[in-house]
Amino acid sequence: xxxxxxxxxxxxxxxxxxxxxxxxxxxxxFLLMLTVSTVIAFFIRPGYxxxxxxxxxDNGIGSARSAIQAAQKRASQIAAANASPLTFMKSKIxxxxxxxxxxxxxxxxxxxxxxLLRSVGAEVYWITIMKxxxxxxxxxxxxxxxxxxGVQVFSAKGKEAIDTALRADLVVLNTAVAGKWxxxxxxxxxxxxxxxxxxxxxxxxxxxxxxxxVKHLPFVAGxxxxxxxxxxxxxxRTQEHLKIKMPETYVVHLGNSxxxxxxxxxxxxxxxxxxxxxxxxxxxxxxxxxxxINSVSRGKGQDLFLRSFYEALQLIKEKKMxxxxxxxxxxGSDMGAQTKFETELRDYVMQKKIQxxxxxxxxxxxxxxxxxxxxxxxxxxxxxxxxxxxxxxxAMAFQLPILGTDAGGTKEIVVNGTTGILHPVGKExxxxxxxxxxxxxxxxxxxxxIGKRGYExxxxxxxxxxxAERIAGVLKEVLRKSKTKSPGHIx
Numbered sequence: 001x002x003x004x005x006x007x008x009x010x011x012x013x014x015x016x017x018x019x020x021x022x023x024x025x026x027x028x029x030f031l032l033m034l035t036v037s038t039v040i041a042f043f044i045r046p047g048y049x050x051x052x053x054x055x056x057x058d059n060g061i062g063s064a065r066s067a068i069q070a071a072q073k074r075a076s077q078i079a080a081a082n083a084s085p086l087t088f089m090k091s092k093i094x095x096x097x098x099x100x101x102x103x104x105x106x107x108x109x110x111x112x113x114x115x116l117l118r119s120v121g122a123e124v125y126w127i128t129i130m131k132x133x134x135x136x137x138x139x140x141x142x143x144x145x146x147x148x149x150g151v152q153v154f155s156a157k158g159k160e161a162i163d164t165a166l167r168a169d170l171v172v173l174n175t176a177v178a179g180k181w182x183x184x185x186x187x188x189x190x191x192x193x194x195x196x197x198x199x200x201x202x203x204x205x206x207x208x209x210x211x212x213x214v215k216h217l218p219f220v221a222g223x224x225x226x227x228x229x230x231x232x233x234x235x236x237r238t239q240e241h242l243k244i245k246m247p248e249t250y251v252v253h254l255g256n257s258x259x260x261x262x263x264x265x266x267x268x269x270x271x272x273x274x275x276x277x278x279x280x281x282x283x284x285x286x287x288x289x290x291x292x293i294n295s296v297s298r299g300k301g302q303d304l305f306l307r308s309f310y311e312a313l314q315l316i317k318e319k320k321m322x323x324x325x326x327x328x329x330x331x332g333s334d335m336g337a338q339t340k341f342e343t344e345l346r347d348y349v350m351q352k353k354i355q356x357x358x359x360x361x362x363x364x365x366x367x368x369x370x371x372x373x374x375x376x377x378x379x380x381x382x383x384x385x386x387x388x389x390x391x392x393x394x395a396m397a398f399q400l401p402i403l404g405t406d407a408g409g410t411k412e413i414v415v416n417g418t419t420g421i422l423h424p425v426g427k428e429x430x431x432x433x434x435x436x437x438x439x440x441x442x443x444x445x446x447x448x449x450i451g452k453r454g455y456e457x458x459x460x461x462x463x464x465x466x467x468a469e470r471i472a473g474v475l476k477e478v479l480r481k482s483k484t485k486s487p488g489h490i491x
Contacts, residue, residue: 085465085472090121092479095168097156099177101128101139103365104295105390106202109254110174111142114151116468125164127156129181157185165193170479173199173220176208182216194219196482198474199247204230204387204408205299209237215244221478222248224471226388227409233384248481250474253412254390255467256397256458263368264397264455270372277373281359283327288441289374290403291329293367293391294381296342301380301405302330303345304430310352311434316441323441326357331370333360367391371398375447376440378433379404379414382425386410393462396454401447403436405429413462419454 094117098107114124126146131139143153154160165171165186171193173179179199182190197220208214217223217238225231228251235246256264263269278285290309294300309328316323335342349358361370371377377395379386385408386392392402392413402420404410414420421439423432440447 084120085469086116086120089117092169093123093167095125095164095171097178097181098128098174100130101142103138106175115149118150124151126151126153127161129156156181161185162189171197173197176201176203176213179213179216195221197221198478199223201225202387204233204384209241211242218245218247220247221481222250224250224252224474226254227412229408230387252470254388255462255464256393257464260394261397273369273372277369287325287327289327289329290376290378290437291331291370291374292378292380293331296332298341299382301382305378305380306348307430308433312437315438321442326441328358331361332363334363371395376400377402379410381405384408393458396458399451399455401440401450403433419450419457
């Protein structure tokens with residue numbers, strides 16, 4: 001989740017038989033229930049690629065395009081039915097500053113906030129710091145989606161950006177890197193804006209701790225961070241390495257959208273999606289699918305996951321266990337980029353002769369079909385783990401057990417032994433993860449029980465309403481501070 005992962009959309013579902021028109025109709029219904037960002041992503045780029053199966057075909061996208069407005073209307077009706085904890089933001093002027101605009105976790109979270117604020121009548125403005133000189137299809141689509149929802153979009157540079165920052169009630173900087181905008185654009189007006197800045201930080205990698213990025217942190221109204229472990233890391237790192245003090249810091253766990261929860265709780269939709277994705281991958285209904293859904297990179301641990309998966313296959317073979325055929329699904333592939341790491345992954349699969357058991361799927365935001373199709377989610381992020389890991393709570397909504405690393409935000413989401421099973425990061429975690437895979441493969445009741453408990457935990461604390469309530473508490477405090485805090489400035 002959140003980080004959750006990220007990027008372009010998959011539209012490579014095939015229909016091999018004419019009598020699948022019923023599935024097509026259900027897929028359109030499914031699209032109506034997706035979050036707006038997911039619907040956008042679905043239309044932007046095609047393609048998913050299995051290691052051993054090429055998939056293509058018409059999936060009714062042309063007809064579904066006309067459903068976007070219906071999806072927006074439905075989402076608005078759902079929101080209107082429940083009083084929002086953000087109603088106090090009505091008529092407030094809010095400037096959202098994003099480092100980039102892409103189909104990745106940070107920008108999409110900020111877009112969610114933009115739409116939540118617009119739904120209660122806030123005046124919302126959006127600027128993107130880093131934009132390519134040439135027209136970008138993703139940026140174009142996302143900007144127009146915001147314009148359609150009443151979010152005003154303009155350049156990050158120039159008088160309009162400065163004037164809006166000065167008259168805004170609240171300025172939200174999204175990600176640590178966005179701090180560069182303060183000096184580059186506001187210049188001598190920085191000190192007038194800092195007291196009303198809420199800095200939303202999602203990163204926990206060392207290279208983000210540069211004084212040029214975050215030197216103004218001590219003077220903003222507050223910092224909002226996705227997990228307690230990340231907040232503590234930032235507090236320690238800024239004090240020890242940068243010799244600066246964090247402002248008042250608020251931890252806000254993320255939540256699943258109402259639309260995703262509708263799909264997760266619709267048995268018929270899940271069954272149709274499960275059948276469709278499994279057919280596209282070339283696997284059977286009784287097969288056990290274990291997936292890692294994240295951008296493919298060494299930090300996300302796909303290499304170690306494949307080693308664990310192979311070791312699990314060997315354990316099952318050696319002990320002659322009676323279990324359904326196991327398959328590994330890696331969602332987040334990008335062979336268009338031809339990265340060295342992804343090539344290593346595919347070479348490993350070929351070397352171990354498990355091509356028929358491993359499936360690579362192109363990076364996608366349309367994760368719900370895969371969550372409906374799989375049986376276990378692996379969250380294998382390495383080092384300090386995920387800042388939060390939104391895909392984890394999304395999987396739990398689908399009653400999937402989580403096999404996660406004992407690090408980062410995953411520890412705050414997964415109750416070890418109850419809603420999932422944790423294993424160490426690094427090479428030390430390969431064998432424990434393999435054993436945990438075998439454990440869930442051989443104990444069906446335990447697998448189902450863990451999944452149900454994960455769903456219950458989501459309902460208790462990881463819904464959109466919970467997130468909105470947490471954010472509302474932060475915004476109230478930041479607005480109060482911005483009225484009383486005297487301007488500060490680093491010379």
